[in-house]
Amino acid sequence: MASNPLQLLAELLQSGRANPAISLKRLASSSFYDLQYRMFVIAATFEIHSKQFGLQQRRIGAARLKLLQFVACRPWLMPIVRNWSEAEHDPQTLLHSSQRLRRGFIADSMHDDVVDLLVARNILVRLGTGTHLASGANVDLLAKLHLAGVEQELFSAERRILQELLDVRVTSNMLEGW
């Protein structure tokens, strides 16, 4: 009998004269690389976490947006963010809780690409040196996207995490890279 499991399986199926059933249906692809999904998460993050800026605009720190949307897409990271936030004054715990997450969200280049697109469409505008993102002339699109998600009860896990993140203190230290 073969030691390689695939070889063993092939031998069993071959000798058993099994009929192949190959489905060309692709495995469900990850939604993380779906532009509309990522736009929705950014929309929800902006709607929930942005602050009033001037008379008619809202704004959010670019790094804050990046971290919050990263966690919203990965609800299982929520306890780590809580620990990280609570361990701000305990360097040892801080390092353990933050190391992987920090590297992860900073490397999320697809988020940067989606933000570039939103800026190009004048949905968001960069402020100053790009440290903040504010609502642009076409920001309505984000509000509508978010509203549609709420009304149709879509992406409830992401929206729930974003609500929970309102209670987590995200400090400037947490938003810094290595």
Add this chain to the structure above:
Amino acid sequence: MPISIIQEYAATLSGLTGTDFQAEVCARLQSVILGFQTIPAKPHGDAGLDGFSHNGKHGYCCYGLEYDSSKTNKDRERAIVDKFRGDLRRLFELSSNGSKLVCIESPEMATILPDGQRLEHIELVVNWFESHRVLNPIGTAVASYKTKSKCRYVHPSAVVVVVGPKDLANRYAVDEITIVRARQRAFIQRVQQVAEVLTINDPRDFETKMAALQEIRPDQLRAIQSLGEQFRANWRMALAFEQELHDTLPNMHRALEEGRRRILTQVSQLMLASNEPWTKLMQAGTIAEEILRPDFGKLYGSLVQDVSSGEIARLIGECPVGWEKARVADG
């Protein structure tokens, strides 16, 4: 408070356990101490010593304590003291007979250190050094061993120090290569740990296929059962690898997604184009490895084979590749 590369290295070191910790410490010391010599533990044992330098005058013992959330600091202190006392007794050629210390001979030590050389400085490198309470028991044990031992391999005036991750990270410059190596080791260890405990969300399709296989070959029930376990283990490994990439290296996760798409296309094409599709299934693992290795081979070489097998198990488990019993009319 930006975190320095030294702090990151210390944190990564303290996250490594077991032989991964030992391997990283040895790699680190080898890169900074000219003449650092590692000591392979197999096949004859390492006699309690994991490495030496300075022509046999400096010795190094490592302990990558396994973290366990149920363990208290006291448990950890005890584990560290017990481990290092054990290593030191072997270096001093002593064995504990109840509360008594008895001299023994360590034939392997003679084959490790240069002739006539004795250790004058011993470093006990550990991945958890958050309590000074390990120092007294170890220091006291060393003093006692010196009086009881014939000191053939350890000088009577030898100095023994405990070194933690922070000490090791601070002692020599940390460069990019060091950080990448440590991250890589931590990544691999984490994937392996997660794979052991990960639960496959919905294995029903997979179980149905295994049941169909048992129906096709009722004479091979045990082999099919073991095959199923092997596939499940491989599948978990692929899922753990994906999850870790997803959380820590999103860009590489994207490369994995792309690789998966290509694996599915190539395996399906090969099987559909063949009159004997099952013979082509054997090539699926090789195809997966050939596709994944260029992107992941350099960083995670040791995982690529398992992950490749896991990707094929996933294709079977998540639907594209399946089988059914031949109908009577099929012959």
